[in-house]
Amino acid sequence: xxxxxxxxxxxxxxxxxxxxxxxxxxxxxxxxxxxxxxxxxxxxxxxxxxxxxxxxxxxxxxxxxxxxxxxxxxxxxxxxxxxxxxxxxxxxxxxxxxxxxxxxxxxxxxxxxxxxxxxxxxxxxxxxxxxxxxxxxxxxxxxxxxxxxxxxxxxxxxxxxxxxxxxxxxxxxxxxxxxxxxxxxxxxxxxxxxxxxxxxxxxxxxxxxxxxxxxxxxxxxxxxxxxxxxxxxxxxxxxxxxxxxxxxxxxxxxxxxxxxxxxxxxxxxxxxxxxxxxxxxxxxxxxxxxxxxxxxxxxxxxxxxxxxxxxxxxxxxxxxxxxxxxxxxxxxxxxxxxxxxxxxxxxxxxxxxxxxxxxxxxxxxxxxxxxxxxxxxxxxxxxxxxxxxxxxxxx
Ligand code: NDP
Numbered sequence: 146x147x148x149x150x151x152x153x154x155x156x157x158x159x160x161x162x163x164x165x166x167x168x169x170x171x172x173x174x175x176x177x178x179x180x181x182x183x184x185x186x187x188x189x190x191x192x193x194x195x196x197x198x199x200x201x202x203x204x205x206x207x208x209x210x211x212x213x214x215x216x217x218x219x220x221x222x223x224x225x226x227x228x229x230x231x232x233x234x235x236x237x238x239x240x241x242x243x244x245x246x247x248x249x250x251x252x253x254x255x256x257x258x259x260x261x262x263x264x265x266x267x268x269x270x271x272x273x274x275x276x277x278x279x280x281x282x283x284x285x286x287x288x289x290x291x292x293x294x295x296x297x298x299x300x301x302x303x304x305x306x307x308x309x310x311x312x313x314x315x316x317x318x319x320x321x322x323x324x325x326x327x328x329x330x331x332x333x334x335x336x337x338x339x340x341x342x343x344x345x346x347x348x349x350x351x352x353x354x355x356x357x358x359x360x361x362x363x364x365x366x367x368x369x370x371x372x373x374x375x376x377x378x379x380x381x382x383x384x385x386x387x388x389x390x391x392x393x394x395x396x397x398x399x400x401x402x403x404x405x406x407x408x409x410x411x412x413x414x415x416x417x418x419x420x421x422x423x424x425x426x427x428x429x430x431x432x433x434x435x436x437x438x439x440x441x442x443x444x445x446x447x448x449x450x451x452x453x454x455x456x457x458x459x460x461x462x463x464x465x466x467x468x469x470x471x472x473x474x475x476x477x478x479x480x481x482x483x484x485x486x487x488x489x490x491x492x493x494x495x496x497x498x499x500x501x502x503x504x505x506x507x508x509x510x511x512x513x514x515x516x517x518x519x520x521x522x523x524x525x526x527x528x529x530x531x532x533x534x535x536x537x538x539x540x
Contacts, residue, residue, distance in 0.1 A: 146172075149174070150217060150225045151165065152207050152226065152228060153228035153229035156440045157228050157492045158177070158229075159441060160490050163195075176220045176222065178203040178205040182202065208233060214240045217241070218244060227250040232257050234252070237250070238267065238270055242274065248282070249285050249499050250281075250284065252286065258418075259417075261339075274513050278511050280511060281513040284377065285498070285516060286491075286492035288312060288378060288394075288453055289381075290492070290499070291495050294524050296310060296457065297517040300386055301522075304468075307386050308458055310393075310458075312376065312392075312453075314397070315363045316449075317363070318448065320447045320486075327488035328488055334415055335430070336374065336376075339375065343375075352373060358371065364452060366452050370398065372396060372398055375394065379393075386517070415433070444479075447486040448476055451474045452472070456540070469538045469540050470535060471538075472534065472535045474487040482532065490532070495533070
């Protein structure tokens with residue numbers, strides 16, 4: 146039985162909390178800590194009502210290493226789950242190192258003042274984590290996360306070499322608002338308004354935002370416009386997948402979302418630099434976040450499904466083959482189970498599974514790792530048991 150400190154009481158954190166409680170044979174004492182204590186209290190009540198179980202709660206500023214160290218020393222968890230924002234990755238990793246505690250997150254570190262993410266600064270912790278005898282598991286959400294595990298599974302069982310990978314992320318959910326994002330608006334809009342990038346023959350090729358579009362027929366959803374974006378799992382997959390020649394990432398967006406985003410961008414509302422407004426400084430994208438619906442309130446009103454998967458082409462025994470491995474998740478089913486919509490659900494479930502893999506010793510090594518560096522089989526089994534069953538098709 147292991148103790149967990151979960152940091153971040155947002156949409157994803159709520160799902161992680163439900164899933165930890167549902168797996169109480171592995172996770173015993175759970176402490177939920179976040180910047181706003183009232184949300185932790187609200188989730189604590191929700192858990193009491195639904196499962197007749199209690200959790201501990203705490204207030205923490207996860208940008209502050211000393212506060213984090215104090216909280217970790219007080220709660221003495223076996224693992225810290227960072228389900229706050231990418232901005233907090235390095236402070237939480239640092240606090241875990243100081244207290245020799247295992248670490249897990251779902252998103253790559255990003256500096257608030259630069260809309261760019263890369264693994265360099267997190268990978269730089271590898272030697273220090275090794276020496277301390279602790280592990281960090283990076284990107285244990287769906288994408289990154291399950292998509293990395295899907296690639297490792299295809300590589301292990303279906304190919305001698307994978308030559309091309311397309312990661313395909315579709316959300317056909319409708320929340321009824323003219324414009325809202327399904328996870329943290331600031332992080333989401335920074336990601337999708339940035340230049341696109343894909344990797345081919347050893348080089349990164351940059352594109353304009355939304356420059357490359359294709360139509361994909363998503364099982365259980367149908368045909369959707371899908372746009373090439375840069376996504377963080379590609380950075381580690383190019384290092385770990387044998388024989389890879391090209392990897393791309395596509396995400397679906399509706400016309401209305403793109404028109405709203407373009408309009409907001411054109412008037413400067415996606416800006417990350419502070420601007421002077423009537424004697425005070427505001428960051429436009431942070432102000433926009435305040436105006437937009439909070440993703441954790443979208444659960445009851447979002448209907449439809451997500452379909453996220455991987456199409457891999459390669460060779461097995463000299464023959465060229467294409468496989469499509471994907472999961473379909475229903476927003477309303479996710480809401481019934483965890484009070485959160487499917488985007489939070491598909492991220493939170495793999496975060497719990499990653500922690501389970503580590504604490505059960507199935508994925509436990511000293512150092513800093515990405516998901517595809519471990520045996521995918523036990524994780525794939527858990528996906529089927531924990532609410533994210535997958536499908537494999539030969540194309
Ligand atoms: P939310 O904005 O809903 O939640 C983030 C939570 O972190 C909030 O409760 C917030 O507190 C808390 N927080 C923010 N800053 C601090 C701080 N300094 N100290 C303590 N707590 C803090 O985001 P989501 O739940 O939508 O996303 C959570 C994470 O999941 C993000 O990193 C996101 O990028 C990642 N993600 C990963 C995906 C994947 O597939 N890998 C997909 C979707 C999301 P407060 O309420 O006070 O603001």
